[in-house]
Amino acid sequence: MPAIPASARIVLDQDIPSRAPWSAIVKKGQTLRIIDSHGQQAVDTLFYNASDLQERYSSQDTLRAQGAAYVSTGTAIVSNEGRTMLRMTADSCGLHDTSAGACSCESNTVRFGHHTRYQHACRENFVIEAMKHGLTKRDIVPNLNFFMNVPIDPSGNFTVVDGVSKPGDYVEMVAEMDVLCLISNCPQINNPCNGFFPTPIRVVIYDAQEG
Ligand SMILES: [Zn+2]
DSSP states (O other): OOOOOTTOEEEEEEEEOTTOEEEEEEOTTOEEEEEESSSSOOEEEEEEETTEEEEEBOHHHHHHHHTSSSOOTTOEEEBTTSOEEEEEEEESSOOOBSSSOOOOHHHHHHHHOGGGTTSOOHHHHHHHHHHTTTOOGGGOOOOEEETOBOOBOTTSOBOOBOOOOOTTEEEEEEESSOEEEEEEEOOOOSSGGGTTSOOOEEEEEEETTOO
């Protein structure tokens, strides 16, 4: 994993435990690095304009802007108002989904059986974390799934298959506005998105402008 430039000012460097929610503000010009510390871990992520939380990540507009079904280096992460929120500047993995959404207790019962109803899910994580910022479950929109491997076939059907990310794989994004980043370190254990074993991840926010 390439080192963060020595001249950078580290704003935050934090491990996110397995299954846990997390949030932080990434200011305009700062870089957000998300590291899949142990590999094969899905990182469900949402972005909101920090000064207007009604402006938020739009998977539809992001994919339309790229003309592609996935996000990677060069992708503009676009809001529901058509503005670029962040731009992906590095990607050591190459497979990230923004079509399959976040797991929920309800969808788990449909997909895996009613006996999974009690299990923790990303939607609960997002709601818990969103509430800290005055948001409710109505504000949870379709999200990015970094490191989640979701092949889409020519007819548009998709499946979640084994993740390919290795320990230390990472993505980087430079914020083009002040953004609130919400992460659910996905607790899913019923499909292979986490290798059936959720693990901690790490996030670093740094400012490359200051020495
Ligand atoms: Zn999940």
